[in-house]
Amino acid sequence: MPVVPPEKLVKLQQQGEGIRNICILAHVDHGKTSLTDALIATNGIISPKLAGKIRYLDSRPDEQLRGITMESSAISLYFSLLRRNAPEAKPEQKEYLINLIDSPGHIDFSSEVSTASRLCDGAVVLVDAVEGVCSQTVTVLRQTWVEKLRPLLVINKMDRLITELKLSPSEAYTHLSKLLEQVNAVMGSFALGERMEDDLRWRERIDEKVTAAAAAKDQDAGDDAKAASKGRKTSIAEDEEGLDTTSTPADYEEKEDEDIYFEPERNNVIFSSAIDGWAFTPRQFAGLYEKKLGIKRHVLEKVLWGDFYLDPKTKRILGPKHLKGRHLKPMFVQLVLEQIWAVYEATLGGPNQKGDRVLLEKITKGLNLSIPAHIMRSKDPKALLSAVFSAWLPLSTALLVSVVEQLPNPPSAQEARIPALLEASPGAEHIDSKIKDAMTHSNASISEPVVAYVSKMVSIPESELPINKRRGGMLSADEARELGRKKRAEIAKAQALANGDADVASVTDALSSAAIGDEEEIPGGKIEEEPEQDDDPEHLIGFARLFSGTLTVGDEVYVLPPKYTPARPHALPQPRKVTITALYLLMGRSLESLNTVPAGNIVGIAGLEGAILKNGTICSQLEGAPNLSSTTAISTNVPIVRVALEPAFPGDLDKMIRGLRLLVQADPAVLYEQLESGEHVICTAGELHLERCLKDLRERFAKCDIQAGEAIVPYREGIVRTEEMNAPRDPALGRGRVEGVTTSKQVTIKLRVIPLPAPVTEFLVKHTGAVKRLYSERKAQDEERVTPSGGNGTADDGLEDIIEQDIEADDATGEGGHNLTMAEFKHRLSEAFAEDKADKDVWNGVVEKIAAFGPRRVGPNVLIDLTEDQLCGKFLREEHEATADQAEPTDKHTSTFADKVAYAFQLGTYQGPLCGEPVQGVAVFLEDICINVPEDEAAQNVGRLTGEIIRTTRDSIRQGFLDWSPRILLAMYSCEIQASAEVLGRVYGVISRRGGRIVSESLLEPSTNFTILALLPVAESFGFSDEIRQRTSGFAAPQLVFEGFEMLDEDPYWVPTTEEELEDLGEKADRENVAKRYVDKVRLRKGLMIDRKVVESAEKQKTLKR
């Protein structure tokens, strides 16, 4: 095959009808990349002999090493087809450009699949003939369904049926038809799901209509039921064509669902073996047998697959009814499979696995194939096999012909897909009709608006960019001459330098540097090459599909972020305008520069660096532009594996952060966040994905050694009132009440710690935002009071605005938490207090006395001021009150100390007594502060007393805390798992072993999958996804979302005390105290005291000297 020059591809890009954008999807190891290899070989990029082994598109070293694809990559291929419009007409050559995207199959990289499928119009779905439908096969089929891609089924690895399973042709036929049924069942379930949804929607609509006419309702319901049952029948009997679904009597209009199924007679199924390089469709065989059997081609196409038999005598085709007890093989077996089996027998079979020469001769003669003599003589039966097949049933022809024939070209595909796509995008009604039109018709003229969807950013080292390299084969004559001249000059120079005795090496050096260098003058090409290798800056290139218009280098376009909506085009953040600096034809690992690209193509765009984070839309105008990137279903799996990263050498931190930023842009499935604790956490889709990310970071983005570790898990501490608690420390004072005296005995602080009622805690946790806002409002008010201005309203408004923007910015927490006014907040808080019936008198009127929230002034703990003259000041005071309590110069000193107490309260709740984690759900009643020494003495000692008071108060709070039954609260993930019924038990096993709890379980209606909702402690989630995938062989896909804190109902300090308990559990409490284990883990990390024995049993220590 001759190498196809890129110019030809560029030319083909202009013809919309000749383009096919396809992606290859399958479960891991079903042969996507091998199949792609065979296609690439047709363009002469790799040798046909190596096809299937070299895995050209797996350009990363680790991809090659592991033998799996990790990144989707695209390549443009040229294909020409001789087509006869009429049977006797002269064949007419048509040229096609096939933009092919190879996608990874491993579940960790399924986001790559979704980004790839959004760019394409058609999909080639591979299924392993032996393994059949696997978990990812279902996923990719759903992807094609959701994205409305026209699928083409390839049953790959047919050779395994022959060589591994050693099936006979008829057995293989049954196997294949079963496999096909499986695939169609999957497709059917999608169709059914959608149909039922439609049905439901339709029914709702009807319901609305019919509310007036109740009488008609019954009738309708009956019809619906009928319709539904009919629908199910169709899906079950998908291979039989007999059932006509459109004839249902109901008003509901059935959608045609025949075209979603894979049927060989409709030519959307290909049988192939990528490793041996062959593939066929029934149509090909129909063509072969047309003359031989004298049966019309189109008839043969219909009957070649299925229960049809060839009468050996009459040469007529019989249906199963006319078999009359005769034992005939189906036509597919007889005419197709047996031939292929024969070839295998002739080459690989035979007496000593060396093939059967005689049979081979016969076959080659019969098929009219000419096999080169040197191959015929060769000892390698594999070579012979592939030679025969490449002459007889070349893979590329079968596949590419089907692709060209079956899959739509961009204009027609866009016509079908775009309206729905736009409908689903936000603010659809505001999209400019001109753009809509241009996109639907894939209008490529320059005057049309440009719309492109960038699915991901690919990071390419600078040396790989085509500006910096050029291959010899792609030079035009002029350039070659230019190069030759330069080369000669270079040689002359080298010779001059070496004083005439230039050795061979220097000449070759000069040659290579000239070959690599571009048109600009590079006197020292070799010198420049070296540093480039050292630090190769990474460039981000957008992987994009152009939907309309023509994109030219130097164009200025708007980049629309994923949150953009055409309803408010100028909303913050304002879409940026960037200039396209270069366009590239994607050719696997290499790129070719382009000048312009018309609509319907897949292209690499440079110049978007910094403008697009992960994906986005490019549009030539701002108003009325569609937002293609926010449409849902793009990221099918939320990243779930969380690790904290740290550079091996602390000085490399900056490098690492820079690298992480690049990584996040280059990989859509990675999330990066910097936590409050200073940790750099990345979330990846799986362990394998994590490994790839780390490798990328180490070698490309950060270029420093990076260690990954478990992220620090947050905890909370709380207290509860339980039946059996230890006796209060000081019975005279009552539980939780502490009298703290400072070390100098000058100040006594009386306070009481009480657990907050659960609804109050919940309320406070939920409305942290509101507290925060109230706090900042109060601060603003204070400031206003200080500045003598009466304009209360304006400042408030400004604040309101800011908050409003806040709400828009993070809709994650935006469930009304922010916009509570002071009065409302107070009202609801007191309502929450009122819910607690037990000690009403304690909580009565408490809201008015709240002095502070803590920790950090916003937390779910309250400091309640019970002192006589309200030392701490009220937090929740109304504005009019504010002026009143300003004048309180009364007892300056005690109020000074009150500040300290309030501060100590913040400290005490920030680090609880259990393991120094924040406290939750505690009320501290400050009952009294009394100063035991004369005023002025205290005033002199303010400096010293400050520290003492803070310490005393903090310790008293802790003491009071421990007087109750302490509890540790675990951070929880809510975990949604979709699993099939078979693996349900294993899922439960994994969850319960990790201390999780099942919340609910429901059947996902049309499919047989279950949705399980569980809560899982964050502390136990390390390695969870990996374990669950392993245990369920990939049939369960968990998603973890941080849920909140949940109390672990076990006192970490509990030890058996009563006789009964001692009898049951023994002195050491055989059962592990889970709460204590968590507490000890944290204490160990923080270096706090742990009452754990260094040596458990003293006499069993090793006595020998080491």
Add this chain to the structure above:
Amino acid sequence: MPVGINQPSNQIRLTNVSLVRIKRGKKRYEIACYKNKVLEYRSGIETDLDNVLQIHNVFLNVSKGAVAPHADLQKSFPKMSLDEIILEILQKGELQVGEKERNAQLDRVHNEVVGIVSGKLVDPKTKRVYTTGMIEKALDQLSSQGAQAAQHEKAHPSNASGTSTPTSGEERGKPTWTGVVTTRSAKSQALDAMKALIAHQPIPVARARMRLRITCPTSIAKQAVKVAPKSGDESADGDEKAKGTVKDRILSYVEQTESQEASGDEWEVIGFVEPGDFKLLSDFVGTQTKGRARIEVLNTAVIYEGD
């Protein structure tokens, strides 16, 4: 074999033993305990005496097997039973700390120090704290640097005394970090570690600032700084300082002011103060204003709080 002859074969050697000694009345008493257990017993984690004591007796010399005579014991520990004496020795005697106990202790102190340090140091650019892991690595780097420097000095003693003395003197001026010890409190060690980290900057660090609100009556703020009444002997020094007003002095402590306003008779400033200066500032305010000015700690360590 005849009894009483001291031969290697009939000696019973105590293994796995750790001695606790006490000196009372010119006599030394010892008890034989298990290794790694005495500290646990003292801290109250181990309650079972049998798990601590090897032999329920008091010795003059454990390795020779010399049991303390009853008379001696009565003399040194008057009116105490043997059990009480053993407990007394266990609680008060001097002991060998076992290897494992020492390691556990060191680990604990180390973790605590690192914990304190990582809570108080921030990246000066982003005001974010570092993780304990990063701090640990940076400290490791410092201690290995210190070790290398010490070796270097040892290797070239002549050089150190010669021309390069000034530079090495400078080096020595910088606080160094050589790892934790169990004898000092974690807090003071953490302060040392912080100083060393700030001086050497293996990673960009700075102390997290305190955020304070200082309010002061305007009349006092305008006053000149009074000489502290006690420090009569330092009057020369005091005179020099007395030039500025109270306000100026307060502001000199504040590293970065967030807001500063005077309304009516109150002057208020909110700003960031280096934690080391806080004590000086509060002393100053306490003495100069007789408690009429107030310092309110808004935040002890200003770090970035993501929400």
